[in-house]
Amino acid sequence: MSLDVVRPGALTTVQDLGRPGHAHLGVPRSGALDPYAHRLANLLTGNPPEAATLETTVDGTALRAVTAVTVAVTGAPCPVRIDGRPAAWGAAVRVPAGSVLDVGRAVSGVRSYVAVRGGIDAEPVLGSRATDLLSGLGPAPLSAGLTLRIGAPRAHSTGADALPTTAPPAELVLPLRLGPRDGWFSAEAVQGLARARYRVSSASNRIGLRTEGPPLHRTTHTELPSEGMVLGAVQVPPDGLPVVFLADHPVTGGYPVLGVVPEAHLAAAAQAVPGTPVIFRPLHQRT
Amino acid sequence: MSIGMRALPMGEHALLIELGSAQDVEALHAELLRRRDAGTLPAVRDIVPAARTVLIDGLDRPRDFAEQVIHWTVPPLAAEEGPEITVPVRYDGPDLAEVASRWQVDPADVPRIVADTPFRVAFCGFAPGFGYLTGLPARFQLPRRATPRTAVPAGSLALAGEFAGVYPRSSPGGWQLIGSTDAVLWDPAREPAALFEPGTRVRFTPVGAAR
Structure with missing residues (x-):
């Protein structure tokens, strides 16, 4: 087949x-x-x-x-x-x-x-x-x-009937568990995050959801030695614009991770078209 | 002996353990693998060492684990611990002369210096099978090239900062190229797919062009 x-x-x-x-x-x-x-x-x-x-x-x-x-x-x-x-x-x-x-x-x-x-x-x-x-x-x-x-189908398997699905988001609200490098950013940047308005950038891909909006100001400017990255990590490169790591993200990275979006919210991120408003909602547990 | 550690939560299921040195990273990484092999580590998906951190991802209860790990007694890594592999190298790299000049040695001495250096894979990254090898004495550490090459041939032995590495496949790169090997660094059909895994000791032996 x-x-x-x-x-x-x-x-x-x-x-x-x-x-x-x-x-x-x-x-x-x-x-x-x-x-x-x-x-x-x-x-x-x-x-x-x-x-x-x-x-x-x-x-x-x-x-x-x-x-x-x-x-x-x-x-x-x-x-x-x-x-x-x-x-x-x-x-x-x-x-x-x-x-x-x-x-x-x-x-x-x-x-x-x-x-x-x-x-x-x-x-x-x-x-x-x-x-x-x-x-x-x-x-x-x-x-x-x-x-x-095409592979061989499972024996005796029948598909489910149509199932309800959710629509892609008109507005992408991403909860953000702060850390491990939230301390590298100004308190104003972290506190103001919930009010900041970003949009999905057309440069987004399978590696990351890129955003456009107000740059986040770093207070620590030393170089970060490369460290392990996780799915959903929000990395902030020198331009200050958050990137949400998706499935093809690099396993290590050298820019600070402000926080991590829980995995359950990443499917919506993957379906958000360029221009979609993005709101990060920090879960306040500063480390 | 206890090593200094800071456990930083990273999302809901991961911990980033920050350490004081590359040696402490290697020691903690070895301890994590020992405990995993002994069945005393909680279930995890990934243990990812890096320059000054070890990421432990896929933990059910990262907070509980953080409480425990910072109290562990972690012995320093013994020099002979871990598997050792030998990688034959031809010293035909385009940056060999420049590296020798910066080291203030004759290019013909570079193979011996490298062969006498015990390297260890500290961590992988950049590309599947690309290992960052530590062991280079401080006086031999060099910056990256000012302008990266758009294509570094597969098998190139390269140096940058505190690290040595071998490119598993052709890719852009800014490291100083001193030689090349026919060793296959990455083969997904092989078990293990990566020749260089974190903790592996590596010895580079000169062949052919070392005249």
Whole structure:
């Protein structure tokens, strides 16, 4: 079973739950930026959560089914068409052999997920099929003419019916657990953070959500020796504009981390389109 | 012997342990691995040593762990502790002459100086399989190049500041290149994928071009 790539889209990658546990070797965690949408797409097609899906960026993708397949599109809402005829988003749909599944441009949000019953069967690297754009591990992003192999479906598995999903955020509110380097910033910068208004920058990618807004003033100007980074860390480079680390973030970094956004809020960050207002809400536990 | 530590919370499930020196980092890292192997460490996802810190990520109860770890007795790392590997090097790097000149030695002496230096992988980062190796005496420590190269060939043995390293694959880089190796630093199909893991001792032996 396989799918041929007709239109790769701006950036479509293979993603799963990533490859945690290798950070000490310099290997990012990677994996789906919106893990809820990834899991939901798998659930709808009867796949286990670790099955690989496709993560699109803004303008979707188009795939020709070489053999009949069952697919589900979740994440950023978008028109779904099979040979030009409208099909359901957020539900399992059958694509007959030879037909083209077109995952359209996101109506809201950034990243749609396409699960195929059986999962995308790329070669695993360190136990994961995820494309890591920082270090180049995993399969290359989709390109026109590429053939994607599909794995064997689980025996006796049936997909769930359509499930409720949440809409991408009109305003991104990110709780922030302060530390470990909040002491490197002025008290005014930290206290004023909740009132400061940022916007999602168009320079955001799988490595980090970049922001535009008032620069945060540092009071410590010594160079920070590189230290370990975590998912959701809000690193502040010399320009003072916070960067929220997403799945492909580097395992170490040399700029101070003001605080950490809890993992549960990062899917919304991954779906926030450029220009979306961002509000950091510090959880006051200054160290 | 106890070493000075500061445990800083980093999010809901991680602790960043700050230490006074690279030696203390290596000692705590070794102690964490010993305790993990002995089954006395709480479940963690990642233990990531760096220049002056060790990150422990994936803890269920980071606060409780912070209370414990700062009271640990951490023995200094013995020089012979950890696996040792030998990496053959050709001294054909484009910066060899400049490095020798800054060291105030003849270029022909560089291979011996490097071979006599016991290196240890302090931590990894930058790219999968890129290890930051400590051990270089202070008088041999050099700044990075003023202008980084856009492409450093895979296998290049390089120096910068207190560190030595080998580029696992071709990438941009600002370190001083003194030689090259055919050793495969990173192979995801191999177990372990990385030749250099934190704690590994490394000996660079000259081949061929060391005439």
